[in-house]
Amino acid sequence: MDAYPIVEEVSALLNRPAEDLDASVTIAERAALLATVSDLNTRSAAGDPAAFYGQQLLLSRIYALSTQLPDRPTAEGSTFVHEVLRLLERATAAAEDAALEPGVLDAAPTEPSAYLSWLKKCARAHRVYKHPYYREFIRHHAVAEDLRDYVIQESVVDGRFDDLLATMQVGTSGDAKMEIAENFWDEMGNGHPSQVHTHLFNQIFQVFDIPAQEMERSLTANALLSGNLAVLLCRYRNLYPEAVGFLGMTEWLAPERFVNVVHAWERLGLPDAGIAYHKLHIAVDARHAAGWFHNVVVPAATSERMRRAIARGTLWRLNSSARYLDERMPDLSTYRPI
Numbered sequence: 001m002d003a004y005p006i007v008e009e010v011s012a013l014l015n016r017p018a019e020d021l022d023a024s025v026t027i028a029e030r031a032a033l034l035a036t037v038s039d040l041n042t043r044s045a046a047g048d049p050a051a052f053y054g055q056q057l058l059l060s061r062i063y064a065l066s067t068q069l070p071d072r073p074t075a076e077g078s079t080f081v082h083e084v085l086r087l088l089e090r091a092t093a094a095a096e097d098a099a100l101e102p103g104v105l106d107a108a109p110t111e112p113s114a115y116l117s118w119l120k121k122c123a124r125a126h127r128v129y130k131h132p133y134y135r136e137f138i139r140h141h142a143v144a145e146d147l148r149d150y151v152i153q154e155s156v157v158d159g160r161f162d163d164l165l166a167t168m169q170v171g172t173s174g175d176a177k178m179e180i181a182e183n184f185w186d187e188m189g190n191g192h193p194s195q196v197h198t199h200l201f202n203q204i205f206q207v208f209d210i211p212a213q214e215m216e217r218s219l220t221a222n223a224l225l226s227g228n229l230a231v232l233l234c235r236y237r238n239l240y241p242e243a244v245g246f247l248g249m250t251e252w253l254a255p256e257r258f259v260n261v262v263h264a265w266e267r268l269g270l271p272d273a274g275i276a277y278h279k280l281h282i283a284v285d286a287r288h289a290a291g292w293f294h295n296v297v298v299p300a301a302t303s304e305r306m307r308r309a310i311a312r313g314t315l316w317r318l319n320s321s322a323r324y325l326d327e328r329m330p331d332l333s334t335y336r337p338i
Contacts, residue, residue, distance in 0.1 A: 004054040006036040010084055011061050018078035025080050037084050041091035045098075049221065056224035059088040060156075060216075063231045067163060089232055096229070096316045104315065105308050112301035116293055119314055123249060128322035130256065133329040139260040141330075143337040144268055147261070148208040152218045153328070156227025157250065158277070159201050162187035168234040168243045179295040183288050200277040207274035222324040229320055233313055241306045244296055245313030252289040253321070255282045 010033065013021055025033075037058075043051035062085050065076040075081045104122075109115045123129055138150065157164075162184060169180040189195030204210075230250075233243035258278040265275040300306040 003050050004040055006040055007054040007058045010058055014075045016075055017073040018075050021075050021078045022080055030080055034083055037087050045095060053221035055088060056221050056228055059228045060224050099319045100315055105311050108307050108311050112298045115301040115307055116298055123318060126318045128318050131325045133325040134257045134260040137329060138264050142264050151204045152215060153223040156223055157230050162198055164230050164234045171237055175295045179291050186284055204274045207271050222327050225320055226324055229316055241309030242313030245310040246317045248292045249314045249317040251285045254285040258282050
């Protein structure tokens with residue numbers, strides 16, 4: 001991070017009241033800071049890993065202004081911070097679009113049921129499907145420290161799935177709204193506080209004694225990206241169809257992945273309380289994915305715009321998940337647990 005002090009420079013501004021911040025930053029300072037953020041994006045796009053990490057860390061910190069309840073005034077609502085945010089969001093989206101196979105969005109069938117089958121076929125043919133990180137490493141080789149690190153990385157999506165659903169459903173109606181609402185109510189433990197899914201997920205942190213201050217510094221760039229993409233797609237109404245594809249694919253892939261996590265957890269004899277979240281989601285996410293596909297995706301697939309956008313979000317999820325898991329997958333021929 002020493003190579004990109006702009007990340008800490010902007011981060012330090014986020015704890016200031018929005019009005020005071022906008023009044024204090026001069027036109028020249030604003031231009032210089034925005035130019036430096038643009039340079040960070042350029043370097044990230046060119047493959048600089050430190051710039052990519054800095055870009056996603058800063059984006060995550062700005063998103064926290066609108067995804068966490070503060071205990072003091074913050075820069076949420078600042079026009080300057082919004083300018084920085086849009087630079088980071090556009091660069092992040094452009095990178096994901098650049099990773100799409102040319103012409104793939106044009107290949108989608110127009111008939112809704114055939115379109116759904118095509119989406120699933122794309123997922124099954126993708127290298128992320130049944131990734132060896134879960135099927136081989138987690139299931140057979142991972143030790144407790146590996147699962148501890150896994151949980152930290154997964155927290156950026158699993159740890160706030162309820163909020164993502166609540167955000168993305170704004171403006172929806174009919175069967176789609178009801179499906180999202182049913183999914184959200186399940187996340188809320190169907191009204192039982194002890195069964196709220198984020199509460200169950202947080203019990204894993206207690207098993208591994210993971211303090212809050214450890215979370216951010218332990219996240220990799222690709223883990224931060226996973227969380228940032230989810231927030232990006234759920235917060236903007238014009239990106240609602242991309243969110244449909246992104247979250248739908250997240251739920252469809254989860255059950256098979258979680259079966260392997262549960263197997264590893266039981267193989268290691270870890271406390272039962274810590275695996276309740278994953279056990280629950282093996283069945284729940286399979287049901288949610290089926291409902292999501294048929295009540296949200298298929299009705300929307302009558303529109304060409306929606307078909308392209310849902311496929312875009314789906315492929316963003318598949319591609320970003322593949323990069324994330326590739327990064328986490330050790331060479332099993334030389335893997336030696338500490």
